[in-house]
Amino acid sequence: MFEQCEGSHGVAMAVALSRPEVICAYPISPQTHIVEGLGEMVKSGALTRCEFINVESEFAALSVAIGASAAGARAYTATASQGLLFMAEAVYNASGLGLPIVMTVANRAIGAPINIWNDHTDSMSMRDAGWLQIFAESNQEALDLHIQAFRIAEELSLPVMVCMDGFILTHAYERVDMPEQAQVDRFLPPYEPRQVLDPNEPVTIGAMVGPEAFTEVRYLAHAKQMQALELIPQIAEEFKQVFGRDSGGLIKPYRLDDADTVVIALGSVLGTIKDTVDDLRAEGVKVGVLGITSYRPFPIEAIRAATAHVKRIVVIEKCFAVGIGGIVSRDVRSAVQSRPQQVFAVIAGLGGRAITKASLHRLLREAMADKLELLTFLDLNWEVVNRVLAREKEQRRSGPVAEGILRDIGTVSSSIG
Template identity: 60%
Template sequence: MLQQISGSIAVANAVALCRPEVIPCYPITPQTHIVEHLSSLVKSGQLQDCTYENVESEFASMSFCIGASAAGARTYTATASQGLLYMMEAVYNASGLGLPIVMTLGNRAIGAPINIWNDHSDAMSVRDAGWIQLFVESNQQALDVHIQAFKLAEALSLPVMVNMDGFILTHAITRVDMPDQEQVDRFLPPFIPRQKLDTESPLSIGAMVGPDAFTEVRYLAHHKQKEALTIIEQQAEEFANIFGRDSGGLVKSYFAQESDIVFVAMGSVVGTMQDLINDLRSEGYSVGILSLRSFRPFPANAICNALKNAQQVIVFEKSFAVGMGGILASEIHMATQRYADIQGVQISSVIGGLGGRTITKQSLRKLVDKAKQGDLDAEVFMDLEANTVVRELKRQQDEQSSGPVAENILRDMGVVSASKTH
């Protein structure tokens, strides 16, 4: 059924169709509309046999999920940014215990400085947490991938995080095709936990493991993620069969295999890029996009396979490892090193869209042009206000007590009044 609704409502409705049994939530922008809507669905009785709880923090929320999932409930929650960091300990724990929790991350920057707008810093902060991390380009995909996420989580007994760009997707009202309950039920069978807290057959879950078995436990976690590479593809196919849509999978190629210059990116920016390359290709550019839909597990083979004909790869990402550089770029570098066919490819790391800065087709086009000229640097901070940076660096060099960077920059830009005489 076609509906004109926001991404958040679409996701909430999709989650509801998955018949979740426990939903603990704590509000944080930009995920709030999802949990508000779920709350209404439960309270009104539209979503039955489900316990919705307003908990006191994200840490409590994930912990609540851990208990609920361990007790055998299909469990869902959502968060973003600071909230994810606050639940961090429990995020690791959920995957360590092998609990198939599904969580939406309304991707948002991490402070300080506090910033509520979109980038991928939050998702990247948990890249080693052992969760399956999926990214979506659109609200339709967001909706579809949530349905797949439950099936995937339960098949693997691992938690799955669906990354959805805050505001850009969560708050955007678009047309989506909402499946019916029968379709979802056909795709997603009732939850049969691999292990659960059961008075009829008691188990101890969460033992302390020492050096004698810890390596094996960690290896098995890694192994499970690798198994997921196959299952994700299988489920995407199964999904397509039932719902008639291609949604999910490990990667999605838009002319990647037949282009000289290939963007690699995750999330909603792929949509902007598609617009751009439609333009560019009509102008004769050999340019394509490889959209990463699964970040964890990292589909190295699929990526390399898609990039094997590329000359120049532009890895575009909305976050970076401070002091090191692009995270995704580094990983793609590593993947290509293992893959003989593409060891010679030029890889540039582009960081952009941080803290919600608009990513324009124009700026992206410049990157392509530079790449085409063989002029694109190995590391680029797209649309960086160089003057501002230079001024602040000078100030810091001149004075020990140069004051807070963010305020200085805002003052330079005239956003706040210059009360200090720097």
């Protein structure tokens, strides 16, 4: 059934249709509307056999989800930004214990300085924590991926982050195809845990493990991620059979067959990139797009196969590792390391800065003319940057960087320089 709704509402409905038994909630923008919607459904009786637990922090939210999952309940929570950082210890515990929790990460920048808008810094900070990470391009895909996430998590007994761009998707109204409960029930069977705390069959979960076994435990966590590389496409195909649409999988190629240049990205920016590529294709330019849906596990072989024929790869990423550069681009380089293809890292959209078609047109023309640097910051204001660097060189007490920039650009009155 088609419905015009906010992205957060669509995700809340998808989670409810997945029949969670415990929902742990602590508000932080931009995910709050999701847990608010689920809370309203539990209170009204629209979502039954589910305990909605208000907690005092993000750390508590995931800790309660860990306890619920260990006890055999289908558990869900959501967070963003600093909230994800606050629960970092529990993030590692959930994956280390092999608990199939599903968590929405409504991607948002990490401070300081404080910023509530979208980029991918938060989930990328947890990329090596042992969770599966899948990224949604649209609200329809965000809805669909949550239903698939429960199936994937419970089959592997691993937690899954479903990452959707904060505000750009969570607060946007789009037309989505809302599944029927019977469809979801057909696709997602009742939860049958691989491990459970049962007083009648006592076991230890979270035992101390010394050097004699720790490497093997960590390797098996890696082995499960490798199993996910096979399972995720299988689940996506089953989803297509039940719901009649392609959604999920490892990667999404677009106009890539004869491309000389490919643009790789994650999340909602893929829509703008595809529009830009359509414009360039109309001019006869051979450029394509490769969207990454599964960032963890990283689909090295799938990316390697999809890009075998291209001359250059441009990775547009909404995050970067300070002191070295691109994050996603380094993973892409590992997929094509034995080839002569250049992999260009383009840092864009940090803190919610718009990624426009005009900027993408200019960027891709520079790439195809072999004029692009290996590391590029899209639409960076070099005048402001150089002014700050000069001030710091001239003045010992040059003041906080962020506040200085705001004064320089006229957002607040200037008393510096």
